Amino acid sequence: MPVDPELRRLDVDIPTQPHALAQLTPLLSREDTGLQAVSALIETDMALAAAVLRAVNSSLYGLRGRVQTVHQALTYLGLREVAAITFEFGLRAVFPPALELEPLWQCAVKRGLLMGRMAQRLSSTDGWAAHSAGLFEECGKAVLFRHDCAHYRIMLKDAGNDDVALTRLERQRFGVSHDALGAALCESWGLAGSAVACVRHHIAVQGGAALPSGLQRPLVLALSAVAHSLMHDPDRLKETVQRVAEPAGVQPDRLLETARRVLEQLQGAGD
Numbered sequence: 001m002p003v004d005p006e007l008r009r010l011d012v013d014i015p016t017q018p019h020a021l022a023q024l025t026p027l028l029s030r031e032d033t034g035l036q037a038v039s040a041l042i043e044t045d046m047a048l049a050a051a052v053l054r055a056v057n058s059s060l061y062g063l064r065g066r067v068q069t070v071h072q073a074l075t076y077l078g079l080r081e082v083a084a085i086t087f088e089f090g091l092r093a094v095f096p097p098a099l100e101l102e103p104l105w106q107c108a109v110k111r112g113l114l115m116g117r118m119a120q121r122l123s124s125t126d127g128w129a130a131h132s133a134g135l136f137e138e139c140g141k142a143v144l145f146r147h148d149c150a151h152y153r154i155m156l157k158d159a160g161n162d163d164v165a166l167t168r169l170e171r172q173r174f175g176v177s178h179d180a181l182g183a184a185l186c187e188s189w190g191l192a193g194s195a196v197a198c199v200r201h202h203i204a205v206q207g208g209a210a211l212p213s214g215l216q217r218p219l220v221l222a223l224s225a226v227a228h229s230l231m232h233d234p235d236r237l238k239e240t241v242q243r244v245a246e247p248a249g250v251q252p253d254r255l256l257e258t259a260r261r262v263l264e265q266l267q268g269a270g271d
Contacts, residue, residue, distance in 0.1 A: 148173075
């Protein structure tokens with residue numbers, strides 16, 4: 001998909017997709033993709049393959065035995081989760097290491113897992129889009145940090161955890177906010193349209209706005225709001241579910257039960 005023409009006029013570069021991910025993206029869009037083809041592709045990049053194995057063997061995934069190959073990881077965790085780990089490290093690799101970005105990456109991993117596993121329980125078609133949307137949701141912050149780290153570091157500190165305030169500061173200084181930049185990066189990297197829309201609209205919907213009309217697959221954006229409540233405001237989980245479930249085509253009770261079960265699963269794996 002083309003990058004928004006308005007963004008082309010701004011002095012903010014969107015990083016190019018790493019070669020391995022550019023090859024992986026079309027594979028993921030095919031229904032007949034085999035595990036062997038995906039593992040062979042990931043293993044062409046030794047650093048990426050090693051990063052995937054380190055992540056898979058971490059406590060987050062709760063595997064009992066140690067995984068020694070990418071193919072084993074795919075067998076145990078499935079294509080979606082291993083692809084997401086690969087995209088996570090590919091995404092991180094295009095940005096400079098920075099302490100300020102570590103909380104962003106840590107949240108991205110958990111949010112992606114929450115959204116991907118909820119989608120897998122609720123829908124046979126939205127799993128990868130939801131997982132990748134959760135992973136890329138805040139990537140526009142990394143784009144702006146790379147663009148002007150000295151000033152953006154101060155903006156992150158001034159805004160705290162208030163993304164609405166942060167987007168105001170971003171527009172004042174850069175003429176664009178991180179949600180728009182993140183959506184542009186998702187487009188340029190070939191992510192699904194529902195993932196792009198989720199990254200573009202997540203701040204408003206997480207803040208209480210209704211799901212935008214006309215979305216082709218609104219479930220992904222609804223799951224972003226639910227994951228946000230699970231991670232940052234669990235006391236409002238039921239309220240969030242009531243607001244987004246039916247516009248996304250899901251019964252509220254089913255979405256609430258799914259959210260709670262997936263969170264328990266992840267917490268159990270980390271224990």
